[in-house]
Amino acid sequence: SQQGEEDPQALSIQEGENATMNCSYKTSINNLQWYRQNSGRGLVHLILIRSNEREKHSGRLRVTLDTSKKSSSLLITASRAADTASYFCATSNTGNQFYFGTGTSLTVIP
Amino acid sequence: DAGVTQSPTHLIKTRGQQVTLRCSPKSGHDTVSWYQQALGQGPQFIFQYYEEEERQRGNFPDRFSGHQFPNYSSELNVNALLLGDSALYLCASSIKTGGGFSGYTFGSGTRLTVV
Numbered sequence: 001s002q003q004g005e006e007d008p009q010a011l012s013i014q015e016g017e018n019a020t021m022n023c024s025y026k027t028s029i030n031n032l033q034w035y036r037q038n039s040g041r042g043l044v045h046l047i048l049i050r051s052n053e054r055e056k057h058s059g060r061l062r063v064t065l066d067t068s069k070k071s072s073s074l075l076i077t078a079s080r081a082a083d084t085a086s087y088f089c090a091t092s093n094t095g096n097q098f099y100f101g102t103g104t105s106l107t108v109i110p
Numbered sequence: 111d112a113g114v115t116q117s118p119t120h121l122i123k124t125r126g127q128q129v130t131l132r133c134s135p136k137s138g139h140d141t142v143s144w145y146q147q148a149l150g151q152g153p154q155f156i157f158q159y160y161e162e163e164e165r166q167r168g169n170f171p172d173r174f175s176g177h178q179f180p181n182y183s184s185e186l187n188v189n190a191l192l193l194g195d196s197a198l199y200l201c202a203s204s205i206k207t208g209g210g211f212s213g214y215t216f217g218s219g220t221r222l223t224v225v
Contacts, residue, residue, distance in 0.1 A: 045213035100152035
């Protein structure tokens with residue numbers, strides 16, 4: 001399968017702590033994205049990182065990409081209760097079809 | 111600036127029936143992709159429309175078809191519904207022209223239940 005796989009499947013942390021989730025994939029990609037989904041509704045785009053980039057930041061989010069290991073990580077710093085959601089990585093090698101993993105369910109305890 | 115609008119939000123159909131789901135993309139977006147998300151799973155790519163043509167298709171049977179209109183809006187049609195078609199159907203818009211792909215904008219989805 002070409003889809004990414006997130007790890008861990010579930011993560012529970014205290015508010016203020018950092019949350020790290022990982023994504024591994026199997027084929028070469030031209031970009032990788034991270035999305036957030038609340039309560040089974042629409043996904044919200046967080047960050048896109050291209051295959052020639054190694055790290056990107058957006059607010060409290062930091063994404064790294066290691067194409068040699070075919071893996072990416074998403075770090076959320078100083079987590080808040082509102083960060084409670086499912087997080088998905090999505091990969092593509094064509095830019096047209098994206099493969100999503102099964103997601104990491106993050107619970108931030110106030 | 112309106113985001114992606116999907117209708118209806120919920121739908122219950124009987125096995126064997128046909129269904130049409132609708133999507134209006136974000137203003138300025140020209141490409142619409144459809145995804146199926148089963149409970150507890152990640153979204154699965156159905157197909158993508160650009161310039162009113164199907165540009166790429168995922169591993170879905172011909173019962174799944176679509177259309178894109180000149181105003182970039184799109185429909186997803188599913189014929190001969192099966193119980194396994196019960197899922198959240200997500201529409202995602204993006205822009206293909208210009209500076210390249212920068213991420214999807216997703217709608218809130220249509221929850222289809224087949225009974």
